[in-house]
Amino acid sequence: MQLEERQIEVEQSEPLNDEGARRDTMTINMGPQHPSTHGVLRLILTLDGETIVKAVPDIGYLHTGIEKTAEDKSYFKALVLTDRMDYLAPLCNNLGYSLAVEKLLDLTVPERALYARVILAELQRLASHLVWLGSSALDLGAQSVFLYCFRERELILDIFELCSGVRMMTSYIMPGGLQADLPEGFDAQVRAFLALFPKRLREYHDLLTNNRLWIDRTKGIAPLAAADAITYGCSGATLRGSGVVYDVRKAFPYSGYERFDFDIPVGSNGDVYDRYLVRMLEMDQSLRIITQALDALPGGPWQVDDPKIVPPPKYLISSNMESLIHHFKLYTEGYRPPAGEVYVRTESPKGELGFYVVSDGSARPYRMHVRAPSFANLQALPSMIEGQLLADVVAAIGSIDIVLGEVDR
Amino acid sequence: MTDTTETQAQATEPFTPADPLAAATVALLRARHGADVLDVVEWRGETTIVVRPEALVAVGQTLRDAPELRYDYLADITAVDWPEREPRFDVVYHLLSLPTRAVVRLKVRVGDEDTPHPEMPSITPVWPAANWFEREVFDLFGISFAGHPDLTRILMPPDWVGHPLRKDYPLTGFRLPSPHWGGQIPFDQPLPPGTGAQTLRTPDGREQPPAPPGPEFVTRRED
Numbered sequence: 184m185q186l187e188e189r190q191i192e193v194e195q196s197e198p199l200n201d202e203g204a205r206r207d208t209m210t211i212n213m214g215p216q217h218p219s220t221h222g223v224l225r226l227i228l229t230l231d232g233e234t235i236v237k238a239v240p241d242i243g244y245l246h247t248g249i250e251k252t253a254e255d256k257s258y259f260k261a262l263v264l265t266d267r268m269d270y271l272a273p274l275c276n277n278l279g280y281s282l283a284v285e286k287l288l289d290l291t292v293p294e295r296a297l298y299a300r301v302i303l304a305e306l307q308r309l310a311s312h313l314v315w316l317g318s319s320a321l322d323l324g325a326q327s328v329f330l331y332c333f334r335e336r337e338l339i340l341d342i343f344e345l346c347s348g349v350r351m352m353t354s355y356i357m358p359g360g361l362q363a364d365l366p367e368g369f370d371a372q373v374r375a376f377l378a379l380f381p382k383r384l385r386e387y388h389d390l391l392t393n394n395r396l397w398i399d400r401t402k403g404i405a406p407l408a409a410a411d412a413i414t415y416g417c418s419g420a421t422l423r424g425s426g427v428v429y430d431v432r433k434a435f436p437y438s439g440y441e442r443f444d445f446d447i448p449v450g451s452n453g454d455v456y457d458r459y460l461v462r463m464l465e466m467d468q469s470l471r472i473i474t475q476a477l478d479a480l481p482g483g484p485w486q487v488d489d490p491k492i493v494p495p496p497k498y499l500i501s502s503n504m505e506s507l508i509h510h511f512k513l514y515t516e517g518y519r520p521p522a523g524e525v526y527v528r529t530e531s532p533k534g535e536l537g538f539y540v541v542s543d544g545s546a547r548p549y550r551m552h553v554r555a556p557s558f559a560n561l562q563a564l565p566s567m568i569e570g571q572l573l574a575d576v577v578a579a580i581g582s583i584d585i586v587l588g589e590v591d592r
Numbered sequence: 593m594t595d596t597t598e599t600q601a602q603a604t605e606p607f608t609p610a611d612p613l614a615a616a617t618v619a620l621l622r623a624r625h626g627a628d629v630l631d632v633v634e635w636r637g638e639t640t641i642v643v644r645p646e647a648l649v650a651v652g653q654t655l656r657d658a659p660e661l662r663y664d665y666l667a668d669i670t671a672v673d674w675p676e677r678e679p680r681f682d683v684v685y686h687l688l689s690l691p692t693r694a695v696v697r698l699k700v701r702v703g704d705e706d707t708p709h710p711e712m713p714s715i716t717p718v719w720p721a722a723n724w725f726e727r728e729v730f731d732l733f734g735i736s737f738a739g740h741p742d743l744t745r746i747l748m749p750p751d752w753v754g755h756p757l758r759k760d761y762p763l764t765g766f767r768l769p770s771p772h773w774g775g776q777i778p779f780d781q782p783l784p785p786g787t788g789a790q791t792l793r794t795p796d797g798r799e800q801p802p803a804p805p806g807p808e809f810v811t812r813r814e815d
Contacts, residue, residue, distance in 0.1 A: 243747040250732075251756055255763050286636055413690065416666055416721030427690065429665075434693055523635045526686050526697065528667070537668050537686065554668035554686070562724045591747055 219577035222587030245591040253551040257517030266352040269589040274307040275531040277356035283527040283538035284358035287520035296360040311532035319581025360486030401456040405567040405579035415563035419534025425453030431530035455582040517546040557585040613694035614639035652718035669725035714740040732757035
């Protein structure tokens with residue numbers, strides 16, 4: 184069906200009023216080139232005055248065929264594709280993919296890698312939440328918050344740059360451990376950030392949490408009942424904002440999350456304000472996890488001791504024939520996990536990120552499917568905004584924190 | 593004699609997964625839908641239950657409403673294409689129970705040589721979250737879901753030809769007719785009606801004339 188036909192159909196499916204006439208509604212497009220849709224989301228909105236009668240999200244503008252492309256890459260090389268899905272939290276995607284491949288291979292990574300992964304994933308959660316906070320506040324007119332948030336995000340990206348040399352698409356977490364050991368000065372830089380960030384977090388609370396304007400724009404807006412959130416398959420802060428206690432880090436601990444002491448903030452009303460508060464409090468918990476992990480960070484190897492899975496160190500390649508062969512085999516052919524299928528769920532900043540990887544025993548994933556949290560969360564958007572005002576749509580979109588790169592993959 | 597009967601009994605003994613919640617799920621389904629459970633596999637601690645496509649909705653209802661399990665959360669639906677196999681497609685459901693934290697993978701096998709576009713029942717009456725996931729499977733694999741409220745393409749353009757995640761769809765796609773604006777048609781085939789460069793249509797169905805060529809250069813105004 185052509186989209187235009189679909190639009191007309193949407194218009195004609197509206198209910199009749201008491202006099203038997205159709206309401207005087209108007210259908211408008213919001214997006215795909217709208218700054219408040221956080222990417223290229225198109226919403227076909229049917230309006231009655233300023234009230235939304237019907238909302239139909241239209242996605243796919245950022246479809247890049249990552250799942251198809253992964254079928255033609257070796258497991259080793261498909262890693263870099265995962266960075267590009269949720270481009271605001273690439274390390275969390277790397278972690279989910281690496282855990283899935285390690286489960287296929289039945290591999291246990293060293294302790295140091297476990298702790299480093301937790302530290303990096305939680306830093307990434309902070310960075311992702313900072314972008315969400317800044318941009319969703321900007322959508323509602325709070326411009327200064329945006330600048331402050333990006334100032335702090337820079338500090339986190341500096342830490343990633345220190346580790347991997349790359350600020351965003353790091354691919355630093357890989358199947359088998361980390362690409363390289365944590366660098367000298369990592370501990371000091373993270374601790375400096377940990378000392379600074381709680382103060383900055385308080386500033387954000389001062390700017391927004393009790394701000395009359397912010398409360399007016401968010402409280403009671405775009406509510407989502409707990410039962411609906413479960414029905415639509417929501418996860419992350421969108422689910423917890425409605426009062427459902429489900430966090431993959433607690434429910435199905437991975438990468439050693441069961442060793443850390445942290446809480447799961449949940450909301451009660453399921454409105455924009457509760458989702459906002461859940462993410463703000465999650466940042467506190469991330470700081471707690473990072474502190475504990477950093478204190479307990481052990482030394483030792485950061486990769487599995489298996490040259491068939493991870494490349495040998497550079498200095499060995501020029502001196503050791505066997506290492507050269509391993510390096511060559513790994514980069515040209517890759518490794519072959521046994522035939523089977525795994526589904527690994529992790530808690531990305533957006534919600535439950537699932538990697539379903541099917542192996543047929545060859546060196547390439549037979550199928551890699553990504554259960555993108557934003558995809559399921561976006562599905563609940565129409566039920567949130569129907570009956571609400573047009574101006575609140577941007578608040579609702581901001582509050583579910585979608586990344587279209589992940590929705591469309 | 594006794595030995596053979598014993599081995600027969602062992603051979604027909606149905607497989608039960610080690611995970612207690614998954615074992616309870618399998619036992620429940622065997623009790624209520626014994627004939628519809630085709631296979632049970634446990635690998636790397638994950639339990640897969642293969643059921644008959646016709647029984648999918650009934651199995652889903654049983655899993656959702658069973659008081660001791662309550663699979664209330666549908667995490668994911670996807671499909672896997674095995675072109676050499678019959679039935680050709682695996683449609684995979686990842687279920688989760690928020691109250692009990694039980695997880696299970698349901699699998700349905702559909703499609704044969706005569707039906708390149710198989711149809712199977714939609715699970716949306718049981719878990720409405722399936723709506724977009726089933727649209728994605730329809731879009732990328734060409735599997736139809738009977739009873740779905742709005743089965744249209746979701747990621748690809750509405751006039752796209754083919755289903756990209758099938759194994760017989762080339763990674764590089766097909767060659768595009770030039771000029772094109774959207775749909776993708778094999779180069780050596782005629783354009784199907786309603787697709788191609790000629791069909792930019794206005795909302796009321798009229799053909800839209802091609803945009804006039806823009807100015808090739810812009811003269812700078814002398815102040």
